[in-house]
Amino acid sequence: MNRLLNHNNGLNIAFVFKKRLLTYGVLFAITVSLFAGCTSKNDGLPPGDPDNAGLFLPGDFEAVAVVDSLKGRARHLTVNTNGDIYVKLRFPDDEGGNAALRDIDNDGKADIIKTFDDYIDRSSYGTEMRINKGYLYFSSVTRIYRQKLTDELVPDTELELILTDTQPPRQHDTKPIAFDKEGNLYTVFGAPSDACQVDDRSPLSPGMFPCPLLETRGGVWRFDADKKNQFQEDGQKFATGLRSVVGMDWNEQDNNLYAVVHGRDYLHSTWPNEFTAWEGAVLPSEVFVRLKEGDDAGWPYHYYDQIKDGYFLSPEYGGDGEKQGEDIDKLTDPVVAFPGHFAPNDILFYKGDQFPERYKNGAFIAFHGSTSSNPYPQSGYFVGFVPMENGVPTGPWEVFADGFAEQEIILNTSDATYRPMGLAEGPDGSLYVSDSKKGKIWRIMYKGDKDKFGEAQLAGMEKRKRTAPNIKTPVENEDMIVSEDDDLDKYKDENLGEGGKLYNIYCAICHQRNGLGNDRFPPLNNTEWVLGDRTRLINVVLKGLRGEIFVNEKSYTNVMPKLDRLTDEEIAGILTYIRQSFGNSASGITPEEVAGVRKANAAE
Structure with a gap:
């Protein structure tokens, strides 16, 4: 009995006693059933x-x-x-x-x-x-x-x-x-x-x-x-x-x-x-896949x-x-x-x-x-x-x-x-x-x-x-869903400016089209990472980000890839869209600001 009282669930004596009574009752019923020949x-x-x-x-x-x-x-x-x-x-x-x-x-x-x-x-x-x-x-x-x-x-x-x-x-x-x-x-x-x-x-x-x-x-x-x-x-x-x-x-x-x-x-x-x-x-x-010694699965x-x-x-x-490509038969x-x-x-x-x-x-x-x-x-x-x-x-x-x-x-x-x-x-x-x-x-x-x-x-x-939407292969365009609120269309490409369209291409796959993120990737609404230091925000895009960060007191460790191949205008458009969407109402980021940070990084 002492072992039962010490386990992590904190079972009490009354609960254990009730369980034991149920167990004995089940055993008795089974015994009667066996003698009756009706198992x-x-x-x-x-x-x-x-x-x-x-x-x-x-x-x-x-x-x-x-x-x-x-x-x-x-x-x-x-x-x-x-x-x-x-x-x-x-x-x-x-x-x-x-x-x-x-x-x-x-x-x-x-x-x-x-x-x-x-x-x-x-x-x-x-x-x-x-x-x-x-x-x-x-x-x-x-x-x-x-x-x-x-x-x-x-x-x-x-x-x-x-x-x-x-x-x-x-x-x-x-x-x-x-x-x-x-x-x-x-x-x-x-x-x-x-x-x-x-x-x-x-x-x-x-x-x-x-x-x-x-x-x-x-x-x-x-x-x-x-x-x-x-x-x-x-x-x-x-x-x-x-x-x-x-x-x-x-x-x-x-x-x-x-x-x-x-x-x-x-x-x-x-x-x-x-x-x-x-x-x-x-x-x-x-x-x-079935794997035999020497097999190659392609990656x-x-x-x-x-x-x-x-x-x-x-x-x-x-x-x-x-x-x-070549050698796919291997x-x-x-x-x-x-x-x-x-x-x-x-x-x-x-x-x-x-x-x-x-x-x-x-x-x-x-x-x-x-x-x-x-x-x-x-x-x-x-x-x-x-x-x-x-x-x-x-x-x-x-x-x-x-x-x-x-x-x-x-x-x-x-x-x-x-x-x-x-x-x-x-x-x-x-x-x-x-x-x-x-x-x-x-x-x-x-x-x-x-x-x-x-x-x-x-x-x-x-x-x-x-x-089932989580199992079937979705129908292109027809099964697209980007939000659960009343205005399902507001995050679709055709209703966005260039910054929003670029966001949907490069950012939404992790942070989601509504900017709320998920278990692995942080949200972009009401966070100091988006609304705070502008240079830091620009560098997150130019340099990427690795290691643990905290967003609204929650830890995230997944890699943010650098997007330095995008132009200054494209990066400015994406960041302006983020700072003025998802409930955010901050000022925009200019191409000149992005160019300045890029230049400073090159001089380091």
Whole structure:
């Protein structure tokens, strides 16, 4: 009883006593049922929440919220053979970067929650949490650790350092983990760039050739899963051409590594003459790939177009949306090519028997959701499924779980209530899904007749794939949405001056057309950064901005690319528009002011 009184949820004696009574009652009912010879095929599964914890699911599936929120929010998660859940926290507290959850009365809800393991380089990226051969493996952006699991909820064994990445944390520095059958561990060294440009993410900046980042980044490396204190040079490069990978899994059926890959960003805002706003919103594809040793997935020289079904030359290397370039036949073809910016953050091959047979050996994929689909609805924010056999799709991809965002149209990323992040399979075949915004965790179960599962149960999800604004491919111009206020037209190009049009091209993809920003990029309304020091504001555009800043007391760390290739008149127009829009009413910026700051910078 004392252990229960000490856990983080602060359960009191009355609550625990009530839970125990309920448990005994359930056990008694089950015992009576057994003697009566009328056991249910759903014995052992807890009831789902009345509203499936907010989710849309195929017929006869149910969901229960294991926990409504975790203090440190959540990234990836894993489930032990006894049902204990281990979660990688997004914002670790002083007691550790991991959380352990236990359901003691089998009602599907976590009764004990404890944080543990204080370690180096904890960050909002997370990142991974896996169990392999009795060890709990987890990663930060620069390190991979493991601990031997015991009967205790929180492992009390030695914290072993398996791998250290000696480079400081940068963009795309996630460390997903997968294991093969030969004792190897696979992880990613992400590319700290969007497209290997001379000036990262800056309009019209060419790509470096050959891309020097590919020597040590932008790929998957293989290591000994049991060897401690390894560095990158102790491993072997396994595959390349991978800008950003957050989710990997080993498919035991065909004995291959699979990954879901984030495509590059900003096709329209960096190359507005070659790509329209609609093309920037739906391209390039987020690909699901099978990786064999020596494979190349194309980055940064090529991107995959799911509409034209092929690799195309990146604009940084002379592409215009039509040129395919050389040697594309040597690139790894996707297993599935999803629409752009869905942000696939985890993949799980289902091995259980609880779900209907069609799900066996198929791949569940958690789509975290876009931040750069503006001026069209943000996309993703659901869990998809690819039916497969021996590593080959047996049908088109499907929507398995939706409703996480709790919004019909997601204008800004910050509007989404939840964002699906991690996937894990429980010992009974239940599917667990974690959320990165509040730390909610769902357990999804099947309660129907598996032999009768078919098109009728899938019809609702198929309709969502065709019609839901966060899933369907938007119709060009028709599905554009830039604001939720009464005047939807005021941010459209045709109703703006030149400064506003340039803002929509170069700035709105991050700060949004209404200037309110999102979780990753700061707002431009009522902030000292916009309304204060004019020279500093001009330099943000000319020089870009890196490192942590605070806007209205909130921290932001994403890169602001420099836009020094724009003329003085263009920069002045953009800044004047910002200072006189979104509720701002400051004086304009003149081309002469921009020229003066540019000249002063050159003299430094």
